[in-house]
Amino acid sequence: MTIQEASEKYKIPIPILREYESWGLCGEVKKGMGSWQYDDSDIERLSTIMTLHDVGFTKHEVEEYMELLLQGKATEKERLKMLGDKRDATLDEIHFKEKQLDRLDYLRFEMQKGKEDLQK
Secondary structure (H helix, E strand, O other): OOOHHHHHHOOOOOHHHHHHHOOOOOOOOOOEOOOEHHHOHHHHHHHHHHHHOOOOOHHHHHHHHHHHHHOOOOHHHHHHHHHHHHHHHHHHHHHHHHHHHHHHHHHHHHHHHHHHHOOO
């Protein structure tokens, strides 16, 4: 399928498809009649790329992960480490946000308590 067809069918923005092509990670994409032709394995890789992006991987990290993925099972430990590191960083962010919420709730409680004290 063409870039336009892949974009429409899978709701992948064309700039992302162009970037994917530029990385040279699309081993199955073939040039036909002057345009790239995508198959199911390309779409599967693109899905992985979009998932990595959605969970916070940088462009460089996505590219590194995908290069490892294309090398096969031998790089599984490295990829698991990358995913684990991102998971740990995400948990750290969640815990930080939970602390922020606790502080906001405390300030709101103090303000409401102050209003009640004034009404007495």
